[in-house]
Amino acid sequence: MADDAYRYVTLLCALPALRRPFHWERPPISRVHLEQRLDMLASDDRARVARIEALVRPPHADPPPDADALLRDAARLLAELDSPPLREWLHWWLSVKVLTAALRARRDGQADPGMLGEAPRVGRALREHWTHPTFALARHHPWLETLAPLIQAGDAAATEQALLELAWQYLDRRRPAPPYGLAAVVHYLLRWSLVERGCQRDAQQAAERFRALLDAIPDLDASLEADS
16 A cells, blocks of 8 residues: 555656646656656556546547447446446546437437436436426536537537537536545546547647638739739
């Protein structure tokens, strides 16, 4: 136990501070260097972190998850986790993924929630209030009132930004105590993944703006031919 505590402290002290997404051109630490830091963990902790990361990825506007696989993997992981903070984060993240997928499925004409209706905590509301704009869940998930119209309008860029901001705010309010432990390591990784996704999104937008700028530049050869 003392060795594990030393590993957690050493690892977390070796990581740079993070600010919210959309404030970085690139993450303050690369994935390669982050993996090198994670090698400080014991093998069982490293495997557990990898499983959490595989399931809890930054929320995306698209594509929708495979509901059956998502619920099956989440149930298996929740049954094995003995850390209350990790379990609560996973439950919250699962609810966000399920409700986002449900909003998209309903927008696309799906008549019922299907497998999403089996999700813990929110599945019953999906089954009973499928046609309600926020599945009658806005009291417990007020962010649905912002997200639902964005998904209904098909605004993928605004939806993804809202999801990233939502996840960052959630994690920022729920920092683990004590601040050094496996939960603190996972908390850092989850926030890092949001920063990385925000950087990818900014890079995509910059590329799109550059292409639009090129398209707007007059064809110089055509202009010269016209003048002659």
